[in-house]
Each structure stands twice: as structure tokens, then as C-alpha cells.
Amino acid sequence: MKKKMVCTMLTAVMAMATIGAPVSASAADKEKTIGVVVWDMAQSFEASLAEIAEKEIEERGWKCVLMDPSGDWAKMYTDINDLVTQGVDGIIYTAIDTEGANDAVDLAHEAGIPIIDFDCLASKGGADASVRYDDYAGGQMAAEQCMEALDGKEDAQVIVYEEEPSIASSGRRVDGFTDWMKENYPNAEVIKNRSTDRTTDGCYAWATDMITAYPDADAFFLYWNECTMGTYHALQDAGKTDVYVIGYDATDEQKQVMIDGGEDCKLYASPGMSPVKMGVKCVEFMEQIFDGSYTRSGADDIYEMTPELLTIQNAKTFDINAMDDGTTEETEDAEKDTAEEIDTTEDGQE
Numbered sequence: 001m002k003k004k005m006v007c008t009m010l011t012a013v014m015a016m017a018t019i020g021a022p023v024s025a026s027a028a029d030k031e032k033t034i035g036v037v038v039w040d041m042a043q044s045f046e047a048s049l050a051e052i053a054e055k056e057i058e059e060r061g062w063k064c065v066l067m068d069p070s071g072d073w074a075k076m077y078t079d080i081n082d083l084v085t086q087g088v089d090g091i092i093y094t095a096i097d098t099e100g101a102n103d104a105v106d107l108a109h110e111a112g113i114p115i116i117d118f119d120c121l122a123s124k125g126g127a128d129a130s131v132r133y134d135d136y137a138g139g140q141m142a143a144e145q146c147m148e149a150l151d152g153k154e155d156a157q158v159i160v161y162e163e164e165p166s167i168a169s170s171g172r173r174v175d176g177f178t179d180w181m182k183e184n185y186p187n188a189e190v191i192k193n194r195s196t197d198r199t200t201d202g203c204y205a206w207a208t209d210m211i212t213a214y215p216d217a218d219a220f221f222l223y224w225n226e227c228t229m230g231t232y233h234a235l236q237d238a239g240k241t242d243v244y245v246i247g248y249d250a251t252d253e254q255k256q257v258m259i260d261g262g263e264d265c266k267l268y269a270s271p272g273m274s275p276v277k278m279g280v281k282c283v284e285f286m287e288q289i290f291d292g293s294y295t296r297s298g299a300d301d302i303y304e305m306t307p308e309l310l311t312i313q314n315a316k317t318f319d320i321n322a323m324d325d326g327t328t329e330e331t332e333d334a335e336k337d338t339a340e341e342i343d344t345t346e347d348g349q350e
Contacts, residue, residue, distance in 0.1 A: 032062040034286060035083035037093035039120075040071040044225055044251050045275050046094075049118075052279035053092060060287065062089075071198070073097040073166070080104045084111045090289070091115040092282045098123045098168040114289045118282050119273070120168045125299025129285035131278055135169045138271035138307035139176020139223075142246045145269035145311065146177075146219050147185060149244040154187050156218045159210050161203075161227055162194035173223040173248060191217075203230030211238050218243065225249035232257065232267050244268050250310035250320050258315035271307040276321040278305075 034057050038046040050066055057064040065088065069076035073096040083091055084107055091108055094117060095101035101122035108115040114128040121130045150156050160177060163170040174192070181190050191214060195206035207220065207230060220235070220243065222228040228247030235243050243266060247254055250272020258265050281303060288294035310318050 032060075032089040032290070033065060033086075034062055034283075035065045035067060035080070035086075035088045035091045035093075037067040037069065037076055037079050037083070037091065039069070039094050039096060041066075041068040042070070044253065045249050045273065048275035049279045052276050053283055056280055056283035060283070069096065071096065073100055077104055081107060084108055084113060087111075088113060090286045092118065092286065094118050095120040095122050095168065097166045099166065102126060114286065116282050116285055116289075118278055121302070123168070125302075128289050128296055129282075129294065130296075130302045131281045131285065131305075132169070132302060133273040133278075133305050133307050135172035135307070136176040138248065139173040139178075140180040141176075141271045141307060141309055142173070142221055142223075142248065142269065143177045143180035143184075145309070146221060146244065146246045147181075147188075149246070149268040150218050152185075153218060154185060156185065156188040157214065157216055158188060158190050158219045158221060159214060159217050160190055160192045160221045161206075161223060161231075162192040163223075164194070170223055177221055198227065200226040200230040203227040204234045207231040207234035208238065211235065211240055211243075219246060220244070221246045223248045225251045225254065228267070228270065229253060229257075235266070241266060246270070248272065250308060250318070255310055255315050255318060258310070258312045261312070263312060265312045267312075269309060269311045271309050272320050273305070273307060274320045 036050055036053050036057075038050045041047050041050060054064040054066060065083065065086070067079040067083065069079050076093070076096050077100065080091060080093060091113060093104070093115065098120060101117065102124045105115055105122050105126040109126070116129045116131065117127040118131040119133070121127065121132060146158060147153070147156070158181070160174060163174040165171070178190055181188055193210060195202055197203075197205070203222070203226060210217070211234065220231050222231050222245070225247065228245065228249070232245045232247070235241070235245065245267045247267060247270035250270045254267060254270050257267050261267065285294060285303070308320050310320070
């Protein structure tokens, strides 16, 4: 009886020791699942960011679950709730509704799940990390480029797609534009207006209506790619080839239009954000949160990058995803593959 009792105690002690034993970092990493919720996969920036985030996540041995709410805040909240229910280890998302997103942050935190927001952030700054571009500065860049295109026309009439109250970045971009105009060209007329349909086709129809209402407009400022392209094509189709377009997002689509149009292109400039740099930084923050090397100090602790400016002058050489050392994500991957091939060759020669 005593022998059986000793064996039982020994087994229990060994079991406790096993439970308390540290799990290797690599083993823990392989088990992690990260949910990524973008705005709308139909938007080029969001699709590119989702692709690079998934790549970065999988390179760490983690699993990525992509969710596409198609620009619908109610669906985004449901998607985040589903990820919480699934028990993911972390969530990366952008806030379609800056106020409503606070509830999504609380939802994740109640389940003990770290959550990172990018581009459009929750208004209370409660996420575990936040990554964005300086949209106010981007708006100022756009205004400066607009007036450069118009040769400093003092009484210029500029139509601006009005900000959406629920979209934080739109307000900062429009404020940056209008504040710069007020300070530098107080006699210019800035007209703000918006439609309910934010698709490319919707913006095309909106721009067509604005051309009719304001036939003497000198320029348009649109703060995202789909509206930029919809407006540009509406102007071209209406024969308004003397009206300038200042866009946003600096996408490959806009770049190609500038290259094709040359120095006379009316899509004159576009501040933009790198989906590669933003996606990489979000996953880096998640890794740092997991290993304890980063803890957000407060709502003002935001990783903010400066927008990069695409213009008709630099379109041929512009690369928004170029790293600080001049390389791109694709270049780094190629160099890594080459290095691996060299190592394999050397191993074969030994």
C-alpha cells in the first residue's frame, strides 16, 4: 500500500513539473493564429497589405486568418467577434468606424487577445499598438501640389471629396488640405461635397455631377485611390482635360496613368502609404507584444510614418515600398533565396 502511494505521489510530482516546464519559443510560435481584418479586399491598398501581412505571419511559423468585411462596419465587428470566438492569439485590423472600433478593442481585451489597429484607428487609442501614416501632413502635401499644378492661382476653385465622420483618416487628410489652403491661399474657394456610394463607379457619377454643378472648377482632391481614379476618368470622359486631379494612396494604377500621360497628365500628384511597410510593422509589433518587448505607453503612443509623394515628375522611378536601404520587399526575398541557394551548393560540395 505504501509503495503504491509513493508511486502515485511521484507521478503527480512529475506531472506538475511537466505542467510548469517552460515551452520553447519556437513551439509556442508555431501554435499562434493571427486574424487580419482589412477594410475591403476590393481596394488595392487593403489587398496588398493583407497579402504582405499574411506572408510575414506565415514566415514566423504562425497561421493567418484573413477576413474581408467589404467596407461594412457591422460585418467587421462580426468578423472580429468570430475571431475572438475562435480563440485566435492576436488580431490586426483597421477601424471602419473609429468610434465603434472601441467596442471591438474591448471585445478582444476581454478575451485576453492583443489587438493592433492600422491606418484608421479606434478613437480612444485602446489598441495594444497602432500604426498609421501622418494623414494631416499628406493632406498638406496634396494642397501644395494642387497649387503648384495651378501655378499659384489666387482665386482657384477646388472641389474636395468631403470627409466621412466615421473614418478617422479622411478627416485628417481633408483637414490638412483645407488648413494649408486657408493659410496660403485664403482667396481660393474650396468646395466640400460627397456621395453615399464610395465605389469607383459611385465616385465617377459623383464627379460627373460636380462637373455640371461647378463647370469652372480648377482641380479636385480625392483622399483614396478608387475615388481618385473614378474622378479622373469622369473628367477625361467629359472632355475636362484642363482640370487637375490630386489623389491619394499613390497606387501602381495611378503611377501608370502618370507615366502614360507624361508631363501633361492631369493626375498631377498623390501622397501615399506603403502597404508593405505598414503590414510588416503591424506583424513586428504583434511579435514584440508576444515576447514582452513592447507595451504601449498610452493613446498617444502611435507609430506614425510620413506619406510618400508620387508626382508626374517622379512616376517612372517612384517605388512606395522601397525600404530605407533602397531595397524592396521583393528584392530582399530574392536576396534571401539566392543566399539559401549558395548555402545549399556549398553543402553539396563538402
